[in-house]
Amino acid sequence: MSTINDVLTQQEKHHILAAPSKKVPAAATSGTTTFNLYNSTTSNTVYAYVTGLAINNNSSTYLLEADGVTPYYPANPSSNGSALAQNCSIPLGAVGSTTSITIPYTAGGRLWFSIGSQITFLLNPSSTGAQIVEPSSTNTSDPNYNLTWDFCEFSYSSAEIYVNISYVDFVCIPIGLELTNTSGTVTHVSGLPANGLETIANNLVAQNNSDGAGWDQLIVKKSDGSTLRVLNPTGGIDFNPSLFQNYWSSYVNQVWDQYVSTPLVVDTQYTWGTVSGNTSNDRSSITFNGIGSFTKPSAADIFGQNTGPFAAQATNTAELLNVGARLSTAINRSTLLTDANQPDGETVASYYTNSITNHYARIVHAANLDGKGYCFPYDDVGNSNEVDQSGYLSDPSPQTLLVTVGGGNASAKLRARLAAAERPRPRFVRRSLAPMVPRIEEIEEQLPEYRDLEKGEYEHPKLMNEIARPEDPASRLTLPPALERTFGKYLEVSSGIPFHRTRVELIRSRKFAIHHSMYAYVRPWN
Structure with a gap:
């Protein structure tokens, strides 16, 4: 089915x-x-x-x-x-x-x-x-x-x-x-803006002139030499598997070295609360006790965020994917060396400041007049x-x-x-991995509303959304017992899913709604 x-x-x-x-x-x-x-x-x-x-x-x-x-x-x-x-x-x-x-x-x-x-x-x-x-x-x-x-x-x-x-x-x-x-x-x-595509293409060329990493290979040209589109790094790797092959190696090695003695703290921004992990003595993986481990990812794993250590595992899938989402995001933004408190210790101004970073994301965000877009x-x-x-x-x-x-x-x-x-987004809205919600048949009588995000109703293969935990524990939202029991179940995800994971967001203090996102990632899947 x-x-x-x-x-x-x-x-x-x-x-x-x-x-x-x-x-x-x-x-x-x-x-x-x-x-x-x-x-x-x-x-x-x-x-x-x-x-x-x-x-x-x-x-x-x-x-x-x-x-x-x-x-x-x-x-x-x-x-x-x-x-x-x-x-x-x-x-x-x-x-x-x-x-x-x-x-x-x-x-x-x-x-x-x-x-x-x-x-x-x-x-x-x-x-x-x-x-x-x-x-x-x-x-x-x-x-x-x-x-x-x-x-x-x-x-x-x-x-x-x-x-x-x-x-x-x-x-x-x-x-x-x-x-x-x-x-x-x-x-x-x-x-x-109207010239946004060319601005992005020109800045990718400039970045490639600076580091020689191959950012210009993301540009697809028309027959007249003008820019047709700019691919994300994963799309570029689809065309050239060796692209960015060793790009992240030194950065990832530094990250894994840093957290041997220093704990890496991750706020799941959900009922799991805050978890911490350390790198193993042999520097092969970062382990979060009782949750799982993350081995060193490849460039494709980092840009795609759904393969290698960031793919769904056989056990503890939902919580592990939640932590992996924050870990892989921090690598893309190159903030793991400067912030051991993810993501609560970060600011937008701290994103993409390392020379090794996701320059595609940096350049595209900068080209948008309000800086926004997946x-x-x-x-x-x-x-x-x-x-x-x-x-x-x-x-x-x-x-x-x-x-x-x-x-x-x-x-x-x-x-x-x-x-x-501009106002900060409401603290009760979060968009990241959370446990599996009840099946729609089980909650239609309990939830007055339901919705999806970006592309689909109730379930989505990218990730699940959740409520951010308020500062005051006494003010935290609580669910009816029936929902609490169901929310403990793990998200059933096939390890073959290429990019997204189911996303669910419970929002509004008076009503809970199911809410998904494409992939925002709609990777070029061939």
């Missing part, structure tokens, strides 16, 4: 969206919301596409038709690579115009954009219905490989809407988000008093979502407005 977790893993690895055999429970009522798509590119030929799983139609795969209103549920085809039977290219108007589309309750949603050419989506047959074959950024045989396209992710249910921009796979088209709720409150993620899978881990870096928007009562394609939302004026209004 396939779950949302299973089908989203397949989507990330093979670029195929399929309906799960274990269906997402339909909402008691159906609903729609409006996405306003603003063309801020320099082209009058821009197309939008919507793909996802229809919550109120048996979790079926769907695309929106060209009218931007009608869901198209493709019939199960007879063979792989079959064409769509409907036109699902939604034309945006001329530069400066806004096109409105209607979104039904959706799990695993993606809003795609292409400039200059239409995207080709194909269909494969399966036992649960038609599978949607989506574009790949690393498969040179993909019909969309040489086209200019990108996407943002969303989920929408009776509980809330969630949307994010992600750079975990690659960077291509600037996308900005502005969410207005029914009370008129506006939240915003600026995204990249640049690696656990980019939402951090000190609760610091501004969240992952760049997502959510609201239980959405009215409209403005999605700007081309960089128009990333303006100096908006930057100033955001800086003036």
Whole structure:
């Protein structure tokens, strides 16, 4: 039986969206919301596409038709690579115009954009219905490989809407988000300016000129020599397995040496509390007593955060993945040598200050006018008093979502407005690994609301979210006994899952909601 977790893993690895055999429970009522798509590119030929799983139609795969209103549920085809039977290219108007589309309750949603050419989506047959074959950024045989396209992710249910921009796979088209709720409150993620892609490419070249590590190999060029997209380091390794092979070796060796006598303290930011570990005398692993050990990771393990020592283990999976998320994140940000208290002792200003660091993440964050956006899978881990870096928007009562394609939302004026209004994220919201939540059938009567994050409902193959522990133990949130018993169970995760792990976030002091994230990592899986 396939779950949302299973089908989203397949989507990330093979670029195929399929309906799960274990269906997402339909909402008691159906609903729609409006996405306003603003063309801020320099082209009058821009197309939008919507793909996802229809919550109120048996979790079926769907695309929106060209009218931007009608869901198209493709019939199960007879063979792989079959064409769509409907036109699902939604034309945006001329530069400066806004096109409105209607979104039904959706799990695993993606809003795609292409400039200059239409995207080709194909269909494969399966036992649960038609599978949607989506574009790949690393498969040179993909019909969309040489086209200019990108996407943002969303989920929408009776509980809330969630949307994010992600750079975990690659960077291509600037996308900005502005969410207005029914009370008129506006939240915003600026995204990249119009020249953001070239800025990132130029800075990667400069970084490579400085250290010779191969950062320029992440740049994919068009035939005219301009930049088509910039891949994340994992995508670069897909093309060249020797890329960054020894890049992290000296840094990792220093980290493992440092914690032989000094404890490495990790706040799980969940019911496990704070745990500590030390390096073994032979420097082979860092062990957290009663939890597990982490051997020295390779470059691919560090950038991907789901293989080697950071992969799911046979026992104690949930807590071990939680600690691993914080360990691998600190390595990407190069803060483990300066901060033995993870992640509570860190500040955003301390990220990426070592010469050996994830310069892709550093450069992409710097290019975004508000500094926000997923640049690696656990980019939402951090000190609760610091501004969240992952760049997502959510609201239980959405009215409209403005999605700007081309960089128009990333303006100096908006930057100033955001800086003036910026507040630390609520301490009761955390996005990192936690124990497995009850199965939906067990909690529907106990939880009045439920939601997903980034792409999927209830379960997600990236990681689980959790509540940050308040400063005062007496003020900590408590769950009903039935939920406490269930939350002790470990997360059931296959060791073959390539990147994400199930993410769950319990939020709001009055209501608990299930809330997932793509991968933010949507790695180029070929």
